[in-house]
Amino acid sequence: MAQADQLVLEARGVTLQYKTPQHLVTATYRVDLEVFEGDRFVILGPSGCGKSTLLKAIGGFMAPIEGDIFLRGRKVVKPGPDRMMVFQEFEQLMPWKTALGNVLFPMHATGRFKGKEARERALSVLSKVGLSKFANSYPHMLSGGMKMRVAIARAMAMEPDILLMDEPFAALDALTRRRMQEDLLELWDQLRFTVLFVTHSIEEAILVGSRILVLSPHPGRVRAELNSSYVHGQPVDDASFGLLSKRIHKLVFEGETEAAKPGVHA
Amino acid sequence: MSGEGAVKSQLILRPEFDRVPVDASSVGEVVRPLSWLQRLMDNALFRRGAILAALALIWQLYALWLHNSLLFPTLTDTIGVMVHDFADGTLLQRTEASLEVLLMGYAAGVALAAVLTTLAVSTRLGDDILSTLTAIFNPLPAIALLPLALIWFGLGTPSLIFVLVHGVLWAIALNTSSGFRSVPETLRMSGRNYGLSGVRYVVTILMPAAFPSILTGLKIGWAFAWRTLIAAELVFGVSSRSGGLGWYIFEAREELNTSSVFAGLLTVIIIGLLVESVLFRAIEARTVEKWGMQR
């Protein structure tokens, strides 16, 4: 099957738990998902439903209690540069390196790109995110949106199999967030990378995503998976946008009260 | 209805407007040089220099007023002795001897601290060992170990280095490991995302991220070391012919040569000031301040 080659990421029955001194917290329960080449795959769910935890597991920072995660058919066991993470926090940048230094760092650290080639790549990615002028600025001299662009450029420059983004725009103001969402789509139009994008905003999910996985409230379980690429390019006040948004809203919030109870075992 | 209160709570209607922003293209080019006085007052070195000068003046005036060179020589006398002793080589030799031992002890302490803290972040056992050892030895004054050092290593440099290492090691290890612990989780995760682990992870992610704390540790360690060394030399500088500054002060006291005691102390202070406000300041300006990690 042609589709099988294009399967980038697969999660089968992934259950994730945290052990705290008092509790055993189940963050996600038997989650399945499949991400194909070129997908803008969005994981959407209410706050605390385990989206970040799922992303951490895909990143290889946490092992599932049950189930497996495969990247291009290989089981995920530890973190690696084939999955580049972009986090919500600005601290992910290294304050002691310039924007360019930050983009270069993973290239050099992994030895994937070297010398002049690495530099040229880094500069070209920085110009793609509109930061050519700030290549030599340190992160503390950049605005929040610019820092996020550096983080995205850094991840993208590595050409990972999949880009993992955990609410990358959540810490930005509404105007900047819109700009960044549009810029991300523009970049995707140019480069067609595969991205897994976590958000708790329905609007953002529809704007950014081509396919949306809806998780139930805590503990996160698969609630639905929807196509949203047909809204791509439509204005936000378009009827199709509103309809999809209503549909997702219902999926996310209906039956919230019963579902929220389990998950914390003594 | 038309009372004062009603008027106050009413919104004042103002016309809307919409205009082209004023031309700001010249803002970048307009350079207004600060006056020389402003520039001088912005210079930290100048401000601190002024304070030092004021202290020196107070010293001089008080000593002149006291007029008892056996108790409190004037600054000019002290400087005279200093210049004389530097010129004839005695003070220079003493200073060199002290600095040599100090550097050896400091370097050994820093290296040991680096090894211990790296072990501590890599393994849980290492962490437990380091925190226990730090808890035991950090409160123990370095000088209190001197008798033991004398029994083990005898009179001489090895004993001094032993107490110096003890003085430096725990302060640096404590600060470094607390710095490591406060490195943001996202930064750690992005480091591991690139497949970094072990020593490479510590050197390329943790150390720079914890650099403000490490630098604090280095500074405290330096002050401990300098203090400990002079004290130790005062106790048993007698041994070796090439005693250090502590020994110089000790000798001067034996001869009731107060000006020389002051000259020795002043040398100790000046070296401390230079290292603190020139060497460490320069490191700070080139690292943590440039990176915006400390103001």
Ligand SMILES: Nc1ncnc2c1ncn2[C@@H]1O[C@H](COP(=O)(O)OP(=O)(O)OP(=O)(O)O)[C@@H](O)[C@H]1O
């Ligand atoms: N380090 C941790 N230790 C224990 N429990 C945790 C930890 N991190 C998260 N949890 C729990 O796991 C559950 C899922 O958390 P997670 O951070 O994955 O949620 P999320 O979907 O990303 O939420 P948000 O949208 O607010 O970021 C929550 O109930 C949370 O309390």
Ligand SMILES: [Mg+2]
């Ligand atoms: Mg989250």
